[in-house]
Amino acid sequence: MKQLFFISVAATIALPALANAQNSAWLQDRSRAQGPGFRLGNLELHPGFGAEAGYDTNVFYEDSGDGPRDPVGSAIFRLTPHLFLSTLTQERTQEGEGSGSSGGPMVQFQAGVSAEAYFYLASQAKNNVALSGDFDLNINPKGRFGFRIYDDFRRRIRPFTGRSDDRRRNYAVDNNLVGASLIARSRGGLVQASLGYAFRLQYFESNTFAYANQFGHQISGDVHYRFLPSTSVFWDGTVDMTDYYNADAGSAALALANNWRLRTRVGLNGVITPKLSATAAIGYTATFVDDPAFDDYDSVLALAGLKLRLTPTVTLDFGYERENKNSIVGLYRTQDRGYLDFQWLFGGSFLLSLNTWVARMKFGEIFDATGMSLGQRNDVYVSVRLFGEYRFTDYLALNATFAYLGDFTGFEYQVTDATGMAIPDPAGFNKVEAWLGLRVFY
């Protein structure tokens, strides 16, 4: 049983995780976090608790040497309880507990809540609790017509930018994404199309950053034409409107303007041979800014990646991506990224994963609150994350995480010191994190 669950975990963590160095690694993929679970009728309940100790060399993303303040390192303790609820997972339905039902279930549902309590030993950082809650209801997921409704709330509390003084600020930011989509499939599932709407909100709890609060409307659609063995030709497109509803706040460090972004692409995705999968897509994006002071922008999008299954338990992903993203700095950024992900499951009990990417980022022109141009910003961003976990039993695991983030840029913000004098603050940083912890789960 343990091996089965762990293999299923290994199969899923190769998928795009919301992986970042800020959260507990296992929380970023639900199937990784949960064990066999308690069965409650047609539902499964998965509780868990983790305790970790770690060290962050640069809590406030500060530049070493050239900035007005030196990076602050801190030991951190993190406690992470979670509770997940879902309809029966694939492991159960395939192991004979699915009461012999044929076909897929009419309803798939999953929900979860988790918290991460951070305790910093450095006095400059504030102890706080991050929260997450989500649900995802999928009606008739395998039928001709389906409907999906979902919500994802996250409260992050870890610092995300530099300091201008020694006060302990509140860096909490709340993100919520709620949406619904209609899904239609041809009789045999050869063609699948979906159309959805989502509303997103980003809310900085501190007045200091309130000027960057934003909400957005997002309309998205996609069409997939599937063929054997497990491959599809697809089109997807998104229209995304961003509204900085608090941009005139007195604390504003930047001038922000409402904008909307169009994004569309076509491509191929899926299995080529049992050992090789590929993704290739090309598209177009355009950003239109309401304020004529900002330039509109358009560009080509691209995605090309390969996934090699070196052995049944070893996978290697690598590729290139050109994307355009929403950004507070510059309103948008274009990033050319190369990525490499490696995963190794050993003996059904030990999992090792490496996620790395290097990106060249180019931001839109940046204006300060007075409308003065701060010029363009170009970054080279490096992210490396190494995660290992050993499962002693079905419910107890030891894990370790090492992460490096580096931002190499010549761009400098203008901040004011206590006397009101403007001083440059380099935007680059280097940050290393290391964590070691135990977790129990079921």
Added chain:
Amino acid sequence: MSRFKRVLHTLVLTGLLASASYGLAVAQGEEDGAGDPEGSVDAQRRANLSPEEQLEEAHRIIVRGEDLSRRVQAMLDEARQERDIIRVTCVNDKLTQVNANLRTAQQRFEQLQDAVEAQDSSRRNHEYTVILVLGQKFVVLDREAAQCIGQDIFETGATRVLTEIDPGTPDDDPTLIYEIDDPPAPFIPPPRSGDR
């Protein structure tokens, strides 16, 4: 070779040729129907029937022909419903022949009745013989109609495609496009000094 041996060989060869010729004649006779004189004997036997027995037998043949006509008509309707043009053409041809022969048989039956009433035995036997031949024709047409084949001989029916996928092929959902994680923190300037 001695004269005795030559005579012996000649006799053996003659015997073999005679045997082969006899066998060939017998076989050919069977192929020609000479070995199966049932039809002629049967006709001859029935020709010797009394007039009432001939009328009764002739009536049975006509009833058989009418039954056959109805059955072939039903086969034709069925083939038309199935839009099986090949079978329709074949069955329609047999039905035309059956009906033509049936009409002839019915006319001959009336003439047979007249001959019986007129006590004209030679005409009666002639009409009866014609009806017997038409009855044999019904048997042949019945068999041929049943052998009419349709499109199903050319079509293999609804196509069933069996696809075998290597059991080791991953069942990844191709509708999920790989997404690389974003930077963990938003890009935003540091706060201004004095801000709360």
